[in-house]
Structures are given as C-alpha cells and as structure tokens.
Amino acid sequence: MSLSVIKNIEREVGNDSIKEPSNDYVVDGLVPKVVLYPRDINELSIMMRNINRAGLKVIPMVNKSKLFLGNVPKGYDVAIDLSRVHRIIEPDPEEMVGIYGISVPFMEVQRELSRVDRRLPIDPPLSSRSSIGGIFSCNLFGPLAYVFMSTRDITLRVRAVMPDGTVVRWGTGMIKDVAGYNIKRLYIGSCGSLGIIYEVMTRLAAMPEVIAVARLDRELDLLVTRRLKPFGVVVINGTMYLRFEGVKDEVEYRLSKLTEVSRAEVFYGAEADDHWYRLTSMDQLFENYDLIMKVILPQYKLGDALSLVKADYVVKMPMIGEAYLGLRGALSPDIINAIRNRVSELGGYLIIVKAPLEMKRSIDIWGLQQNLDIMAKLKAVFDPNNVMSYGRFVGGI
C-alpha cells in the first residue's frame, strides 16, 4: 500500500482519525494495513476519495458484530471504522418517519423512539449489538417483516458516500416516491459493496396499545398459525412464540382464538417486548455456534428444507419462510452443495452466515448462481475500482 495515500489523508483529517490496526479489525484472518476512523461525513468523503484513487481495498464497519458475514475478502488494505461518524436520531412522530445515523446502536434508536411512542418495526438478528449501519447495509430483519415488511421495504431515503468520495442521496423520504430509479433499494442489503451508507430515513410504527407474546410448548401448523393473525412468529428449538399487537379488544380476541387450539403462557407489555427482542436477536445462536446457515424459502416449503439438515440449534420464522440453523463444526463443500441444490429445487436459497475460515475458503457463502453478470455490472457502476468490500458479496464481487 502506498504511504503517500495515508499522507494525503493525514493532511486533510484530524490527528486521531488514523489508527493502527488491532485484532478487532481482523476479517477472515486478514489484518488491514491501516484503520481509518472518520469524525464526520466530510472526513469520510476525503478518505474514500483518496482510497479510490489509489485502488485500495476497504471494508467498512461500525460495531463489528457481523464481520463474519461475507465471502473471504480478495483484498483488505483499509478498515473504515464508522463508529463515531454520524450518531443522529431524529424521529418525526407526526409524519411517522425517523432519520438515524449509521453509527447509532439499534437498541438506542428503539429507546429514543419509545420516548415519542414510536418504534422501528423490525426485529433483526443481533439487534442487541448491531448498529443501524450493520442492519440496513445487510437488510437484516426478523419475524415482524410478515406484517411490517422488510428493512429494505421500510427505508425511504439513504444518504451515502460513494466509493469515489461523492456524497449522494437516494430517495426523497416520502412513502410514495417514484421519481428516478429506486437506488436506495440497491444499497439496503448490498453489505457495504456499493459505497458507505451514513444515514437512513425510514417509516416508523406507533407503539401499540397492547403487546402480547404467547409461548407454546409445541409448534402449530402454518395454516392454523396464519388464521390466528399474529404479527410475528418465531420457533426456537421447537418452542413457539407468537406476537400479537393492537388495541386491547383485538389482542384479547386473538388470544382467545389461540386458546382454542393450544395452551399458552402469555407475556404482556414491556416484558413481552423485551422477551421478543431477546428471542429474535438470536444472541445464543451467534455466540455458541461455529456454523450458521440461513435458509429462505416459500413459507410452506420451509419444513422440507429443515429436514435436510440436522442442526443443533434452530430458529424458525415460519410466517416469512426463513430459518437460521446452528451447527457445531464444519460441513464439507459437497454436503453444502447437496443441501443447496435441494433448497434450490424447493424454490429457495441457502446462505452461510458464519463458518470456520477453512470452510469459507472453499465455498461461496451466498450460493447465488443466476444473474451474477448483472450483479457484477451493477457493482461496477458504483465501484469500478472494486475498492468496497472486494470479493465479499455474491459471486465474489
């Protein structure tokens, strides 16, 4: 890596904005040569402009809670630590929208929103330790997406720094806005491969009058579950949790219907909400398992896919057709491919979320086979020098 690039950056940014790399910044065994720690968007823009000119390879991060997600990088010169770059939380409770900086922890956003009786209606994995940036750049969401839609769907506007350092805005922040191409949707879920999101604006939901979470010691059939009209459903190692929301009469009605089909223990209010976010954050899964797979299927085929894998820990979200599976130890590429082929026949996808390094080196974690040419061309529009998270996204782009 050319020292002149760092010198150029040093000249334009604060003294503490360049750091020596530590173990925290290691990605798949690779250590960056330098850590950049921008104070604000201006510094971030300056850094990206210089990095892009030199063609250095960059991985952006905030809380570093999801560095395991992605293919093994094809290059890693610079870690960009975004943890202090933009920490705003600006709810507009009347318009039912909110603006958040990339470096704010998700749970801090929820706490601030609750003060104005609002919330971000998503319940993504690792919510307990993720920043807004991590959740939105990876389009992470949980069971509530059945009612409130995905993280990508609730995003109204994205502000980002392009790989060449240009500051851009995609979307106007209106719920309905079809002026120009919907580029914000490309950014959400691009896992840091198109540029650096530094701010998102989303739809909000109001805090409901009543929240109830029912725990069942058995799993109900999908069609029976749907008739109960829950807002979200998660099944953890066979224990089923259904979340109901709304006015008191509505929730009481739904719970009365539930008692017709099963016994249940019911939690209410803040206790229920806390419990729900602990469940859907899946911390236990991410802390204790070396291999974590995510399957995405048409809802009714989810059971078939789960029967293909003997997992040690299963978090199933039947209403949205997704599950996270924890295994101790690695699987061979042949076995992964065989499972993947079967999942694909069922109309779904299998993503390796976390895996031992040796295993990651021998597989494509995303498993996407189709339309990779278009994906590569789209990346090239934003990042022609392949500086952003090089090699980590689908097809090794």
Add this chain to the structure above:
Amino acid sequence: MVLSREIINKLISIVGEDNIITDDVELMVYEADGSLVYTAKPDVVVFPRSTEEVAKIVKVAWENRIPIVGRGSGTSLSGGALPIEGGIVISLARMNRILELDIENETATVEAGVINLWVSDALAKLNYQYPIDLGYYFPADPGSQRVSTIGGNISHNAGGVKCFKYGVTVNNVRGLKVVLPNGEIRFFGGKVIESPGYDVIGIISGSEGTMAIVTEAVLRIVSNYESVKTILAAFNSIEDAGLAVSRIISSGIRPVALEFMDRIAVNAIEAGPWGGGLPTDAEAILLIDVEGSEPGAVAEANRIVDILKSSGAYMVKLAKDRAEANRWWSARKQAFGAMGFVGPNYITGDGTIPRKKLPEALYRIREIGNKYGFRIANVFHAGDGNLHPLILYDERRPGEREKALQAEDEILRMCVEIGGTITGEHGVGYHKRHLISLLYTDYELDVMKRIKSVFDPLGIMNPGKIFPR
C-alpha cells in the same frame, strides 16, 4: 422512424398476422396514453402471447436498434407509454393469464397483461370454494385497478389506497420474469421474501420500462381480516381534516386506507353516475378503512370516530354494511373519471408531500389555480402524503392546455419546495422529465443513467423518458 418491410415481416413471423398493427388509422389508438396531453405514433404495435415471443421481438429490435415501448392498458398519466421516437410498441394485453394462485405460499403468479383487479377477483372465487378461510387478495390497488395491468403497475411502481399499510407495488412483488433488451429472458427472486444479491426487482420496478420488459410476476397476496369498518367524515375546513389525519396516525392505529377529497372532487363525483352519497357541502371529506377481528375493528373504528369528532368533523358516519362502504369506495375510485362531468379536460397531477404540510400545499394549489384561472380539485392519499391535484381546463381554448401544464409544473415545484417529490405513483415519464433535476444532482442522475446502461446499453428501451434531454 420508418420500419422496413423486412422488419415487419420478421415481426409477423413471430406473432402472426392477427397480432400486429401497422395500419396508420389503427395505430392512432396507440399514439396516446391516459395522460392525453401529448401524442406520438408508433411504427408498429405487436401483441405477443408468451415471454418467448416477447424475447424474439426484442431481439429483432436489438439487432436493428429500434426503440421499444412496453404497454399494458396505456393508463399511464405521465406519458410513460408514448413512443416518443416511434418504433415498436409491445402490447402485453394478450399475455393476460393468471398462471398460479398459491395460497400455501401466499403468492400469485401472473402474466404482465393481467388486469390488477383480476388477481383479487380470482382469489375471491377461490375463497368461495374454501369458505372456511378468510380469503386472500392482492393489496397494491391503484385507482386504475379495474383497467391497469400488473406489468404497468410494476413499471411505474404504482401505489393505491392501501399503501399506507401494505406498501406500494414493489413491496408486493416477490419475483419477476423479464426480457432484457438483447432478448435474453431472466428471472429474479422467487416466492420468497428476499433473495441474495442486489435488489434487481427493486430497481426494475418503477423504472418505467427503460430497462427491461416485465412479462411475468410473482406477487405477494395477503389474507383478509374478519371485519373491515369504513368511516366517512366531513369537515368545514381543510385544516381540520389535515389535523384529523395527523391525529389518527399519531394515535397508533394503522388504517388500511385513509383518503382525502376536497369539495370540487366530491361534487364532480356526485354529479355523475358513480355518486356514492358523499356530502357535497363539505370543504373536505375523509374516507377511512380499518380492519381486524370484529371486536378489534369496532374498537379501532370507535377511536377514530372520537378523534374525527374532536378534530372538528361536522359529520362522522360509520358504514352500516359493506354495501354502503363499497358505494363510498367505488365513488372515490372514480374520482379521476368523474372530472369529465365538471370540465372537458383535466390534467392529473401527482406529487407527494409531508402530510403535515397538507393545508399549506392546498392553499398554494388554490393560489396557483387562481393565477392561471383554473379550477383544481384535490384527491389525496392522506395516509402516505400523495396528492393528486386535478387541473380542469378546456383544450378547445387556444393556449389553455399549455397553461394547464404550466400550472401543474408550478404545483410540482411547490411539492419539492415543501419537502416532497414530483411523483408518488404515476412516474416521471415524458411530462416530468425536466423536473427530475429538482431532486437529484447531475452526478446522481448520471449514476441512474449508467444503471440503465447495464440493462440497455443501446438505449432502445422506452427512450425519452425519466431523464432530461
């Protein structure tokens, strides 16, 4: 441009003699769309019956650099379906089969030429077979749903009255089969909530036919609730109606639909055959749906009634049954068409504003109307801030159409000025392409153009749309 006999013969060999129009008089039908402001005649219109036929047609266009414009029912209100540079109009109207209703996986797979409402109608028939279930429907419901096609809805990322709760079209598309400009057939997504990689479905949706021709879609369908309650409220002031909207949304209730109409719009509807008994003396009315279990929906409706009354509504009515509710909704959905009863011509504006700016926006629209001497009716998807000013004019008067377009232009500029956008659901199309630079910098527009080039490097897909020349 004029197509050679050889090209026409190639197209005939693909779709057959009965599925092509080349006659000048017949082509006139395709020289306009729902906007009825500008015209542009195609050289030929073809009616393929399969994705494979579309692919072959597109290949011919690609090899000969002929412009292609995809067209559904031609209801675009932004000039989106106008063949500005001539060429081939590919009508998807005969690709109108519902291919699969998959209740287990909550999807409907349809061809692009299927009329939006047909999807819900087909699902309703299924409900009849299985009365034990609550039944399903397709929630993206633009006002044009009786006539507009799914392909057109996707191309324009259409909205509808239920967007506030269920999102716009793109939020209800799970998979897309498209034909790229080089004739390749591609499929994106599936019957799944997400798929790895960039959101290509999201970028094609709303791209107004400038990237690819959508031929099939996998749609999300949602189940009905046990009960829907419809509330009608009348106000003596627009400000009070706006305040009521804010209060309802702030209360935590998630209405399925929340619609606003002003006095001119209501009077136009009630003057025609689609009158639904809406109060013609009100300055503004709100029409609201909530859904849930019977006790839940009643409780929510009662709370809304209380909010409406405390916000100054002089009349609040809960529909006594679905028949009455359907009359009100049917009247609302005919609002655009009803303008024909109060003026010979009208332009349908389409801007989105922050909801709390509604009184200011309506005041300024009235001022713009006064300045140009036009009556302007207002229909507003209040839940999501999408405003439809309907500018009434008479094209027989010289210069009046141009003046009406200027008035629309001013209204849209005002929407941007108060924090909104130039189009909520009708698209930029041809009419508004000069306004897009109010929202995006040259750099940002250049990124968009390069994305178009990923799909359409020759620039043959719906040329002359979205981007300023």
